[in-house]
Amino acid sequence: MRRLSPILLLIFVWRVGASTAERQCPPIITNVSHDALTISVVMDGEEKEMQLTYGDGKKASPWKIESTDSKELGPKVFIHKFRITDLKASVEYPYNVAGFESKFRASPSDSAAEVLFLFGGDYTMPSDEGIKKLEEQLKKQVDFFVDLGDHLTNRRLWGKSVDWVGRVPVMLARGNHDNDPKYTRDKEQIQKYLDFPDPSLDYSLEWGPVMLRAEDVPGYSKPYSKEELQAIEKAYTDTKCPWKFYACHHIFFSDGPHGHQEFEEGGKKIAEGVLRRQQLWPIFKKQNVKFALNGHDHLYQRTSFIDGEGKLDPLGTMNVTFGGIQKTFNGKSEWSAFQLTNGTAQLAYVLVKGNEATLRLIQNDGTVIDEAVVKLK
Numbered sequence: 001m002r003r004l005s006p007i008l009l010l011i012f013v014w015r016v017g018a019s020t021a022e023r024q025c026p027p028i029i030t031n032v033s034h035d036a037l038t039i040s041v042v043m044d045g046e047e048k049e050m051q052l053t054y055g056d057g058k059k060a061s062p063w064k065i066e067s068t069d070s071k072e073l074g075p076k077v078f079i080h081k082f083r084i085t086d087l088k089a090s091v092e093y094p095y096n097v098a099g100f101e102s103k104f105r106a107s108p109s110d111s112a113a114e115v116l117f118l119f120g121g122d123y124t125m126p127s128d129e130g131i132k133k134l135e136e137q138l139k140k141q142v143d144f145f146v147d148l149g150d151h152l153t154n155r156r157l158w159g160k161s162v163d164w165v166g167r168v169p170v171m172l173a174r175g176n177h178d179n180d181p182k183y184t185r186d187k188e189q190i191q192k193y194l195d196f197p198d199p200s201l202d203y204s205l206e207w208g209p210v211m212l213r214a215e216d217v218p219g220y221s222k223p224y225s226k227e228e229l230q231a232i233e234k235a236y237t238d239t240k241c242p243w244k245f246y247a248c249h250h251i252f253f254s255d256g257p258h259g260h261q262e263f264e265e266g267g268k269k270i271a272e273g274v275l276r277r278q279q280l281w282p283i284f285k286k287q288n289v290k291f292a293l294n295g296h297d298h299l300y301q302r303t304s305f306i307d308g309e310g311k312l313d314p315l316g317t318m319n320v321t322f323g324g325i326q327k328t329f330n331g332k333s334e335w336s337a338f339q340l341t342n343g344t345a346q347l348a349y350v351l352v353k354g355n356e357a358t359l360r361l362i363q364n365d366g367t368v369i370d371e372a373v374v375k376l377k
């Protein structure tokens with residue numbers, strides 16, 4: 001038998017190395033409840049199966065892997081999903097998947113726990129550096145991220161640039177582009193990249209004292225049905241969490257292009273958001289929902305605490321639109337408390353401490369651009 005020359009051997013090793021699976025984006029944690037979540041990772045390569053280990057795999061895992069699911073999204077592209085259950089409150093779980101080491105923390109059961117969550121949609125995306133600085137400044141880890149939709153259409157946003165999604169759970173309020181099959185990622189359906197609660201995309205997250213309802217809105221021009229409104233109200237009635245939030249992609253109060261877009265409803269023209277806020281604000285007031293968050297318009301705008309007509313109401317709800325920073329607004333409505341027309345701010349968060357919640361828009365260096373504080377009555 002002929003011996004392989006050293007050069008051929010080197011080429012052989014190089015080729016084998018080249019076929020090894022490569023991570024396309026960081027593992028993403030979704031579908032979170034108080035004792036369960038899903039980790040998904042997308043890989044280039046030929047490996048049809050992937051292992052998830054607790055830490056480096058040397059210790060027995062204290063969690064239960066309820067299911068693993070690997071699907072071929074396209075030629076040599078696989079998504080691997082791991083459904084993990086039996087998590088213990090507030091415990092930190094180191095893990096390794098596809099050579100990516102990270103750790104997540106399970107939701108606290110303590111209703112007095114401090115909760116810090118980020119939010120944003122469209123053209124926002126916190127950087128690893130920005131989150132690290134924020135955590136150092138507040139001496140508190142980010143608990144979860146509320147994705148206000150349309151991030152999935154933009155590969156660079158969920159791409160290799162951010163690793164924090166490997167440790168910070170993501171709650172998605174799906175956007176119009178996330179629903180649209182024409183917006184695909186390398187010819188695969190974008191939706192497959194994350195594990196959404198199924199079959200409905202309307203779901204609640206409870207994390208210590210915070211309950212957040214994420215809604216897949218009916219679309220640009222459709223009002224909520226009676227059944228949908230009942231389901232939303234029931235979610236707030238059922239929770240024991242004192243702090244209640246609402247998140248969706250579409251507009252309530254915005255002076256951006258979408259906020260002023262009109263559509264036909266019952267033979268009349270109505271601005272997008274007007275009908276929706278008239279439908280939801282009475283529920284929010286009754287249920288003491290303090291903040292409603294949305295994306296869609298690529299700007300930052302915040303109201304005061306208002307009623308569904310936009311009039312000041314100390315017992316009302318504050319609306320924040322955060323879909324990026326855009327240079328043009330179509331004016332400034334009376335209900336507008338703050339609007340940002342230009343800038344570099346990419347981090348918006350809510351910090352809940354006892355009976356007080358603070359909302360802030362900051363720059364990556366921690367400079368506060370906008371702040372609002374509310375106490376629970």
Ligand SMILES: [Fe+2]
Binds near residue numbers: 150175176177249296
């Ligand atoms: Fe949108």
